[in-house]
Amino acid sequence: MVKVLGWLAALGVAAGLIVGFGVAPREVTQGNVQRIMYLHVPAVWVAYLSFIVGFVASVAYLARRREGADRLAHAACEVGTVFLGVNIATGAIWGKPTWGTWWTWDARLTSVAVVFVMFLAYLLLRQAVEDRERGARYAAVLGIVAALNIPLVHFSVYWWRTLHQPPSLIKPGSSAMSPVILVALLVNFAALALLGAYFVARRTRVLAAEAEALA
Amino acid sequence: MMTHEALIEVVGLVRLFGATRVLDGVSLTVASGEAVALLGPNGSGKSTLLKIVATLLRPTRGTAKVAGHDCVRQAEAVRGVLGLIAHGAHVYDDLTALENLRFWATLSGMPADPERLAAALDDVALERHADARVRTFSVGMKRRLALARLGLGRPRVLLLDEPFAGLDQRGRKWLEGRLEAFKAGGGAVLMATHSFGRELEIADRLAILAGGRIALDTPRAALASDDVQRLYAAHTEEAPL
Amino acid sequence: MSYARRALIVAWKDLVVERRSKETLNALLFFSLALLFVFQFTLGPDRERLAAVLPGVLWLGFILSGVLGLGRTFLVERENDCWEALLLAPGDKSAVYVGKLAASLAVMLVVEAIVLALFTLFFNVDLGPVLPGLALVIVLGTLGIAAVGALFAAMTAQVRARELLFPVLLLPVLVPVLLAAVKATEALLLREDLASVAHWWQLLVAADIVYVVIGLLTFDVILEG
Numbered sequence: 111m112v113k114v115l116g117w118l119a120a121l122g123v124a125a126g127l128i129v130g131f132g133v134a135p136r137e138v139t140q141g142n143v144q145r146i147m148y149l150h151v152p153a154v155w156v157a158y159l160s161f162i163v164g165f166v167a168s169v170a171y172l173a174r175r176r177e178g179a180d181r182l183a184h185a186a187c188e189v190g191t192v193f194l195g196v197n198i199a200t201g202a203i204w205g206k207p208t209w210g211t212w213w214t215w216d217a218r219l220t221s222v223a224v225v226f227v228m229f230l231a232y233l234l235l236r237q238a239v240e241d242r243e244r245g246a247r248y249a250a251v252l253g254i255v256a257a258l259n260i261p262l263v264h265f266s267v268y269w270w271r272t273l274h275q276p277p278s279l280i281k282p283g284s285s286a287m288s289p290v291i292l293v294a295l296l297v298n299f300a301a302l303a304l305l306g307a308y309f310v311a312r313r314t315r316v317l318a319a320e321a322e323a324l325a
Numbered sequence: 326m327m328t329h330e331a332l333i334e335v336v337g338l339v340r341l342f343g344a345t346r347v348l349d350g351v352s353l354t355v356a357s358g359e360a361v362a363l364l365g366p367n368g369s370g371k372s373t374l375l376k377i378v379a380t381l382l383r384p385t386r387g388t389a390k391v392a393g394h395d396c397v398r399q400a401e402a403v404r405g406v407l408g409l410i411a412h413g414a415h416v417y418d419d420l421t422a423l424e425n426l427r428f429w430a431t432l433s434g435m436p437a438d439p440e441r442l443a444a445a446l447d448d449v450a451l452e453r454h455a456d457a458r459v460r461t462f463s464v465g466m467k468r469r470l471a472l473a474r475l476g477l478g479r480p481r482v483l484l485l486d487e488p489f490a491g492l493d494q495r496g497r498k499w500l501e502g503r504l505e506a507f508k509a510g511g512g513a514v515l516m517a518t519h520s521f522g523r524e525l526e527i528a529d530r531l532a533i534l535a536g537g538r539i540a541l542d543t544p545r546a547a548l549a550s551d552d553v554q555r556l557y558a559a560h561t562e563e564a565p566l
Numbered sequence: 567m568s569y570a571r572r573a574l575i576v577a578w579k580d581l582v583v584e585r586r587s588k589e590t591l592n593a594l595l596f597f598s599l600a601l602l603f604v605f606q607f608t609l610g611p612d613r614e615r616l617a618a619v620l621p622g623v624l625w626l627g628f629i630l631s632g633v634l635g636l637g638r639t640f641l642v643e644r645e646n647d648c649w650e651a652l653l654l655a656p657g658d659k660s661a662v663y664v665g666k667l668a669a670s671l672a673v674m675l676v677v678e679a680i681v682l683a684l685f686t687l688f689f690n691v692d693l694g695p696v697l698p699g700l701a702l703v704i705v706l707g708t709l710g711i712a713a714v715g716a717l718f719a720a721m722t723a724q725v726r727a728r729e730l731l732f733p734v735l736l737l738p739v740l741v742p743v744l745l746a747a748v749k750a751t752e753a754l755l756l757r758e759d760l761a762s763v764a765h766w767w768q769l770l771v772a773a774d775i776v777y778v779v780i781g782l783l784t785f786d787v788i789l790e791g
Contacts, residue, residue: 172787228738235735238727240343243383248721251784252735255714258780259739262773266742269765270749381650383790404656413647419583431575432655432662434568458586 112311119308122301126152134294140208150200152299153193154222156306158260160190161229163310165257168250177321178314180246183253184236185313189306191229197222217271224263228256242321330357330392332482332513333378338387340373347373349537350387353515355482355530360504360514362528362545364521364553366561369534371517372411375484378515379409391482408480410488414467415474418460422451422470425459429474441477449473450499465496472503483507485516501527521553535561569661576665577672583642584673590638591673594631598681601627602688616689621751624685625744628678628704629711629737635677636715637732639670640723649723652789659786663716667781670712678704691755699760700751706770707747713777714739720788746770 130148137144167183170176201219202212213219232252239245333355340348347370355361365371376382378389380400388395394402416425423442430437446452449469459467468488475483483504489497504514504527516528525531525545531553533541540560548556584590605623609616643649652662682704686693693700718735722728750766760767 172784224738224741231735231738235721235731238725238731240726242341242343244724247787247790251717251721251780251788254784255717255739255777255780258776259742262742262769262776266745266769269769270745379650379654381653401656404654407654409650409654411650413650415646415648415651417579417583417642417646417648419586419642420579424579424582428575428579429651429655432572432652432657434572434657 112308112315115304115308115311119301119304122297122304126298126301129294129297134290135288143204143207146200146204148294148298149302150197150204151295152302153197153200155299156302157190157193157197159303160186160193160306160310161225161257161260164190164253168253168257171246171250172254177246178318180250181314181317181321182310183250184317185310187229187232187249187253188313189309191226191233192309193302193306194222194226194229198226215271217268220271221264221267224267225256225260228259228263232256331355332357332392333515334388334390335374335378336388338374338377338389339385340370340377340382341385346537348377348384351534351537351539353532353539353542355513355515357481357511357513358508359529360508360516360527361530361532362525363515363517363532363534364557365517365519365534367519369519369561370537371519371534372486374534375409375411375486375515375517379407379484380404381409405478406481407484408475408478408482409484409486410468410471410475411484411486414471416459416467416470419458421456421458422446422462422473423455425470426474426477430477433478435477445473445477446470448476464491465493468492468496468500472500481512483512483514485514487518488516489518490520521557525553531556533557533560569658572657572661573664573668576662577668578665580639580642580666580669581672584669590635591677594635594673594677595680597634598627598631598677599684601630602681602684606688617691617755620685620689620691621748621755624682624751625707625748627681628674628708629740629744631677631681632674632708632711632715633733633736635674636670636712636719636736637722637729639666639716639719644723649789659789660782662789663720663781663785666720667712667716667778670716671709674708674712675705678708693755696754696757699754699763702760703747703750703754703763703767703770706767706774707743709774710743710747710770710777711740713774713781717777717781717785717788720785743770743773746773 126148130145134145134148136142164183164186167179167186171179171183198219201222205214206212232249235252236245236249239248331354333353335351335353338348338351339346351370351374353361353363353374363371363374373382377384378391378396380396380403383397388397390396391403392406394406396403415429417428420428423439423446426442426445427437430442443452443455446455449472451466451469451473454462454466459470462470468491488500488504492500508514508527514527528545531541531543531545531548532539533556541556543556545553605627609619609623640649643652653659682693682700685691715736718732718739722732722735725731746766746769750763750770753763753766754760
């Protein structure tokens with residue numbers, strides 16, 4: 111099952127690369143570096159998808175105390191954090207040659223950064239609690255708080271940057287959304303989602319094996 | 326009075342802390358009117374066992390029941406009939422004896438009128454210290470205050486962790502008397518200790534916890550104190566920790 | 567109603583202990599005073615610059631005091647070995663959360679009121695006309711800080727690296743509350759009325775509701791073991 115997922119993910123990534131480099135048009139002003147968008151944007155979508163999965167799994171864990179739910183929550187939040195990191199890094203790589211700066215405090219970057227730090231704290235909590243069962247409970251509560259906080263972060267940051275202030279210039283993907291580009295984004299989203307699911311599946315396997323070894 | 330109802334029932338209890346199997350299949354029963362002394366060296370899991378029965382910890386496997394209520398699934402019901410006296414006296418140093426009782430009574434949803442609280446203090450001979458800050462109390466006085474607190478709730482099961490430690494001669498006699506009265510009223514007592522002290526005098530049964538299991542569970546009546554020491558040494562040496 | 571009685575007794579206990587030991591309130595007041603001086607020295611005497619950063623500086627002071635004070639909310643339970651007893655007392659544990667929240671909120675608001683008074687004194691700001699609106703924003707913001715703080719304080723109380731972990735968990739989560747509070751304060755200090763900052767205090771209300779509800783629902787899970 112996991113193997114199938116792995117193969118699908120590999121296929122998806124291949125398809126994504128082909129579409130990103132071959133099919134999608136070369137951006138007029140930015141050149142090929144703009145193609146990084148096909149990794150950058152889907153990465154954040156997959157990240158948020160992972161956090162939603164993490165949220166649901168956390169609630170499920172608190173309701174039923176099934177360890178499988180805890181492992182899923184752990185893996186999903188981890189993978190989500192990694193994809194957010196990819197998003198931030200690719201954003202910086204894209205930003206430097208294109209707009210001359212690694213970072214800026216615009217709405218999107220800032221809110222992603224805050225969510226990233228929130229979930230880094232989640233991973234830190236997991237590390238800090240030695241007792242497995244207690245760590246699972248605490249992490250579930252934090253996972254719920256963090257996930258429900260995401261919309262609050264988005265609104266507050268967005269209002270912070272846009273009200274009484276000119277809209278920011280850096281909006282990845284705001285350049286002409288032709289159908290080809292949209293398709294390319296969606297293909298890459300599917301590819302990364304499969305890859306993310308594969309990572310989550312592998313990670314839960316590893317977590318289960320660790321638990322087995324101790325029991 | 327003597328229903329011999331099993332007030333504490335522990336079956337196949339396993340508890341892991343990280344990679345350590347602190348409890349590895351513990352089974353024990355304590356009946357109404359009975360006191361069981363749980364003996365074991367430090368680190369043998371006595372406190373862990375008490376905590377699981379007290380609903381403070383969940384077991385990794387196995388079940389624990391108090392007065393027929395499951396400690397995990399019916400924790401609130403268990404807490405209503407249980408009293409715990411552990412290392413911490415569970416009292417606030419900056420509050421007076423009376424304020425402490427008022428706090429705990431109200432938090433437990435019990436009536437906290439001044440007469441009831443004064444009577445509870447009277448019961449444990451602390452009425453003269455009602456308005457003194459607990460910070461000034463001796464170990465024995467704090468232990469008595471803890472019992473006063475428990476007395477407000479009428480528990481059916483008492484879990485004690487090293488109850489006689491730090492008490493002077495008078496305190497020990499007094500506690501012994503209280504526990505005997507509690508047993509006579511149909512209560513069940515489970516006491517954890519690692520020394521061969523007063524706990525053994527009032528215990529009806531002895532259980533030795535070693536290697537994560539009950540290595541020995543025997544009525545105490547027939548044993549002399551040397552027997553106890555011998556058995557203890559034998560069981561705690563051969564069982565791997 | 568028993569729930570309210572229980573929550574009140576927890577708040578009462580915390581406040582009595584605090585009044586007798588005077589640890590937290592004094593420490594927070596001195597800390598805030600120290601911050602005041604640090605702000606003055608690092609930001610320089612430029613009146614206009616100070617006025618511009620005042621909202622941010624004020625809330626920075628509030629949240630740093632909050633981190634300090636809230637991190638200690640369960641210290642009295644730990645020091646007196648009462649943690650287990652809180653759990654063992656029968657009844658809905660969320661009443662304990664409400665009590666802790668109420669007590670922390672009360673202490674924080676007292677500190678904030680004094681700090682606000684000192685700020686107006688030292689930085690010569692006239693708060694008269696905007697005081698009601700400002701009070702509302704401060705109460706809503708502090709409620710958000712305390713709601714998450716009380717929950718996370720319970721979480722980190724039993725963890726070894728608690729002094730480090732508590733602010734690390736708390737601060738990122740409180741970004742929306744901080745942003746909303748600072749922007750609303752800023753607007754109010756510029757003499758805009760409450761209606762113009764409606765979205766900000768509405769966000770605060772929404773955040774407060776989310777955090778308190780989560781706290782009520784999950785506190786007993788945290789307290790357990």
